[in-house]
Amino acid sequence: MDWSLVLPELIVAGAGIGVLLLDLFLAPEKRRLTGYASLAGLAAAMVASLWLAVAKVDWSLAAGADGSPVAAGFTALGGMIAVDAFSVLLKLLFLAIGLVVVLLGVDFAEKRKLPVGEFFALLLFAVLGMMLMAGSRDLILIYLGLETTAISSYALAGLLKDDLKSGEAALKYFLTGALASALILFGMALVFGGTGSTNVTALLGAGVTTGQLGGAGNPIALTGLVLLVAGFGFKLAAVPFHFWAPDAYEGAPTPVTAFFSVGPKAAAFAVVLRIFGPVLALGGSAGGAGAGGLAGAGVLGVLFAVLAVVTMTVGNLTALAQKNIKRMLAYSSIAHAGYLLVGLAVATPRGFAAMVYYLLAYAAMNLGAFAVVIWLNNRGTGDEVSDYAGLGRRAPVAALAMLVCFLSLIGIPPMAGFFGKFYLFAAAVEANMAWLAVVMVINSAISVGYYYGVVRQMYLAGDAAPAEDHGGAETGAPVPAEATSTVKGTPLVGLALGLAVVAVFALGFLFEPLARLARLAAGGL
Amino acid sequence: MSFLDAFVRALPTLGLFTLAAIILVSGFMVSQVRRITHAAFFMVLAFTGVAGVFILLGADFLGAAQVLIYVGAIAVMFLFAIMVSDLKELSDNPRGTAAATTADGSSGAAAPAARPDGSPSPRGAWSVLSGLVALGFAGFVLAALAKAGLPAVEVPAASGLPTTAPIGRALFTTFLLPFEVASIVLLAALVGAIVIAAREGGGEAEAKAGSPPTSAAGGGKGDAA
Amino acid sequence: MGNYFDVLLFLTVGVGFVFLGLWVAKLLRPNLPNTGKQSIFECGERPYGDSRLKFRVRYYIFALVFVIFDVEVIFLYPWAVVFRELGLPGLVEMVVFLGILVVGLVYAWKKKVLQWV
Numbered sequence: 001m002d003w004s005l006v007l008p009e010l011i012v013a014g015a016g017i018g019v020l021l022l023d024l025f026l027a028p029e030k031r032r033l034t035g036y037a038s039l040a041g042l043a044a045a046m047v048a049s050l051w052l053a054v055a056k057v058d059w060s061l062a063a064g065a066d067g068s069p070v071a072a073g074f075t076a077l078g079g080m081i082a083v084d085a086f087s088v089l090l091k092l093l094f095l096a097i098g099l100v101v102v103l104l105g106v107d108f109a110e111k112r113k114l115p116v117g118e119f120f121a122l123l124l125f126a127v128l129g130m131m132l133m134a135g136s137r138d139l140i141l142i143y144l145g146l147e148t149t150a151i152s153s154y155a156l157a158g159l160l161k162d163d164l165k166s167g168e169a170a171l172k173y174f175l176t177g178a179l180a181s182a183l184i185l186f187g188m189a190l191v192f193g194g195t196g197s198t199n200v201t202a203l204l205g206a207g208v209t210t211g212q213l214g215g216a217g218n219p220i221a222l223t224g225l226v227l228l229v230a231g232f233g234f235k236l237a238a239v240p241f242h243f244w245a246p247d248a249y250e251g252a253p254t255p256v257t258a259f260f261s262v263g264p265k266a267a268a269f270a271v272v273l274r275i276f277g278p279v280l281a282l283g284g285s286a287g288g289a290g291a292g293g294l295a296g297a298g299v300l301g302v303l304f305a306v307l308a309v310v311t312m313t314v315g316n317l318t319a320l321a322q323k324n325i326k327r328m329l330a331y332s333s334i335a336h337a338g339y340l341l342v343g344l345a346v347a348t349p350r351g352f353a354a355m356v357y358y359l360l361a362y363a364a365m366n367l368g369a370f371a372v373v374i375w376l377n378n379r380g381t382g383d384e385v386s387d388y389a390g391l392g393r394r395a396p397v398a399a400l401a402m403l404v405c406f407l408s409l410i411g412i413p414p415m416a417g418f419f420g421k422f423y424l425f426a427a428a429v430e431a432n433m434a435w436l437a438v439v440m441v442i443n444s445a446i447s448v449g450y451y452y453g454v455v456r457q458m459y460l461a462g463d464a465a466p467a468e469d470h471g472g473a474e475t476g477a478p479v480p481a482e483a484t485s486t487v488k489g490t491p492l493v494g495l496a497l498g499l500a501v502v503a504v505f506a507l508g509f510l511f512e513p514l515a516r517l518a519r520l521a522a523g524g525l
Numbered sequence: 526m527s528f529l530d531a532f533v534r535a536l537p538t539l540g541l542f543t544l545a546a547i548i549l550v551s552g553f554m555v556s557q558v559r560r561i562t563h564a565a566f567f568m569v570l571a572f573t574g575v576a577g578v579f580i581l582l583g584a585d586f587l588g589a590a591q592v593l594i595y596v597g598a599i600a601v602m603f604l605f606a607i608m609v610s611d612l613k614e615l616s617d618n619p620r621g622t623a624a625a626t627t628a629d630g631s632s633g634a635a636a637p638a639a640r641p642d643g644s645p646s647p648r649g650a651w652s653v654l655s656g657l658v659a660l661g662f663a664g665f666v667l668a669a670l671a672k673a674g675l676p677a678v679e680v681p682a683a684s685g686l687p688t689t690a691p692i693g694r695a696l697f698t699t700f701l702l703p704f705e706v707a708s709i710v711l712l713a714a715l716v717g718a719i720v721i722a723a724r725e726g727g728g729e730a731e732a733k734a735g736s737p738p739t740s741a742a743g744g745g746k747g748d749a750a
Numbered sequence: 751m752g753n754y755f756d757v758l759l760f761l762t763v764g765v766g767f768v769f770l771g772l773w774v775a776k777l778l779r780p781n782l783p784n785t786g787k788q789s790i791f792e793c794g795e796r797p798y799g800d801s802r803l804k805f806r807v808r809y810y811i812f813a814l815v816f817v818i819f820d821v822e823v824i825f826l827y828p829w830a831v832v833f834r835e836l837g838l839p840g841l842v843e844m845v846v847f848l849g850i851l852v853v854g855l856v857y858a859w860k861k862k863v864l865q866w867v
Binding site for chain 2: 754758806807808810813816818820822823824828832835836839840851853
């Protein structure tokens with residue numbers, strides 16, 4: 001067994017355990033060292049991933065399903081780990097997300113008296129679970145990765161112990177998460193029963209793509225897949241499985257919310273791509289429709305198309321009504337999950353590649369937006385949209401960064417969000433699903449409404465009332481003045497914000513090479 | 526003699542249906558019984574039934590693990606969780622039960638079925654609806670199974686009982702990575718639960734916050750246990 | 751399956767014996783209830799208050815730690831059965847597994863959640 005193939009995972013696991021132990025033996029005032037140790041661990045794992053990409057991944061080009069070149073990749077460690085472009089790319093994304101969230105969390109954790117060591121250790125475990133999810137083709141390891149992420153996330157949501165909303169967030173996240181896990185496990189059991197293998201590639205040759213629900217072919221595996229759609233629907237916060245998300249996002253500590261909105265969601269998308277991508281692509285190229293109605297893959301394709309439309313529409317329309325910035329961003333992240341689902345509904349390698357690129361772009365812009373929220377929260381601004389009044393004068397740099405991230409989330413060139421949407425749009429049109437692209441554009445137009453609401457507050461409204469007026473009621477209750485004055489701020493949040501904003505532009509400018517990389521990665525699913 | 530033979534041969538099937546009945550009935554009772562402690566014990570019964578099914582299917586190690594972990598540990602944890610939470614309202618709410626039985630006798634009255642203002646809750650309708658959905662789905666899966674059947678899969682247990690050694694071999698070769706990840710899952714669960722449940726400086730303040738006479742008795746009982 | 755038929759027999763006889771004994775005792779014993787007899791036995795103390803009360807959350811954490819290590823013990827069984835086959839790598843693999851869980855124990859210890867008082 002070549003354990004160097006999981007070197008990044010080993011480093012992250014080691015860092016998590018190390019941080020946990022370090023925290024136990026450190027004096028309370030020195031505990032921010034655990035944050036720096038986490039940063040070092042994540043950075044080392046990134047280096048290891050890059051090494052893996054250069055030294056181990058098989059980049060030799062093979063012919064993909066539609067004849068285009070894809071990177072070959074291979075599986076190892078008992079067939080558990082898939083070493084390919086897709087896993088390396090997503091591992092790097094997850095590590096980067098972890099890095100930014102740690103940067104966002106160090107000051108916040110100290111100010112809000114979070115249990116620091118546990119915070120970073122659980123975060124590292126969650127990142128580890130995400131890496132395993134993206135890096136495996138085996139249902140058993142996928143499920144264990146999922147649980148590692150989920151269990152860590154439940155605890156992370158409840159870390160603000162003096163805040164009832166944080167407890168509520170943890171409980172709601174836990175209950176819906178446990179239900180989702182049960183659905184996923186049942187679905188996996190049916191898939192195993194139907195195909196006789198825990199490896200997802202077995203789905204391709206098991207009559208799943210041609211079978212019909214409750215009919216010929218492999219209805220058992222197909223039923224399992226439908227259950228998996230429902231289970232992962234919860235994890236993706238796709239409508240109608242989204243109801244937990246706003247409460248969990250609002251109540252959780254803001255850096256954790258930032259993590260939830262990109263991390264576990266991106267990992268769930270990675271798994272969905274791994275499990276459903278090849279099946280959908282095969283069904284798509286086989287024509288989709290069988291003799292007696294829709295064949296298996298066709299049913300799944302329609303399911304994803306419906307999910308995509310409903311998710312983005314409901315997410316965007318509900319976001320319009322939000323007064324709390326964290327809730328607004330929660331609904332916005334639901335809407336973005338809807339955009340991402342378009343790639344699955346399209347069911348072509350190009351659609352999957354567009355999803356991979358959009359995941360990168362979405363992580364950058366959403367983390368950027370949350371970085372501004374945290375930066376302001378650390379300085380005593382509340383989390384209500386009305387607290388952002390006059391921000392353009394009070395904190396011009398933060399307001400500008402927020403503006404950039406929002407423009408990217410709307411999809412304005414030359415930011416990454418534009419290219420991501422454009423790529424998805426092109427994939428939909430190419431696959432004769434222009435109606436889906438039209439729905440996407442209409443939804444982007446709706447989304448301008450709520451993003452502009454914040455921008456108008458920042459630049460056109462008068463100054464916000466003093467922070468004291470918003471006391472206690474909301475989760476993001478302003479930090480008491482004495483707490484703000486005793487803890488010296490560090491430029492870490494600024495650094496994270498800078499990284500995110502640079503990434504928003506860089507991902508846009510590097511669209512060509514990144515799209516090609518995403519194409520290589522998505523082709524080798 | 527031949528009757529006895531036939532009986533012994535039919536035992537697995539008979540046992541399977543008996544166990545299935547036990548699991549289904551106790552599972553239903555978990556959701557319907559009024560006292561939460563009773564619900565926990567019905568769950569233990571359901572867990573035991575599942576262990577029996579495992580054994581019937583030739584997965585003897587899984588059956589033993591099911592008894593040790595679910596019947597032994599998880600059930601104990603449930604009972605402890607019931608003990609440490611304030612469940613008076615949930616378990617003995619005479620008003621709630623009375624209202625529930627009059628308002629909706631058919632649904633069997635799940636815990637507090639009446640709202641404080643006395644209006645009947647929509648819970649009965651919901652439980653009927655969710656029951657229908659569950660039955661529909663079960664029928665769907667059964668129909669699919671009847672139509673297509675399961676593919677013939679090589680099951681390691683076919684090589685004979687006990688299955689402990691094959692499981693050990695699989696666990697430490699093919700599934701080594703998931704096995705080691707499982708320890709991280711357990712660690713994360715332990716840390717997460719402790720950080721959520723335990724307050725800084727222990728749970729003393731909480732325990733004393735209850736009403737004076739009962740908390741005194743509780744302390745006495747707890748320490749004697 | 752043969753062995754488990756024996757288990758079933760033992761189970762049936764065992765469970766049956768308990769209920770049979772209770773039933774026979776009920777037939778034979780005289781039935782003269784009074785308040786003292788029917789009160790809950792509390793080691794001679796007169797019971798007061800409600801039996802359902804809030805215990806300290808600490809007990810829950812004991813139960814939780816117990817579950818974690820119960821699961822760990824389950825993994826030890828198949829490992830022990832094939833230990834000789836696995837040899838040194840098997841030992842190392844199990845030590846890693848246990849080591850990670852021991853970190854959890856150290857954590858619980860240092861956080862003082864294992865202290866009785």
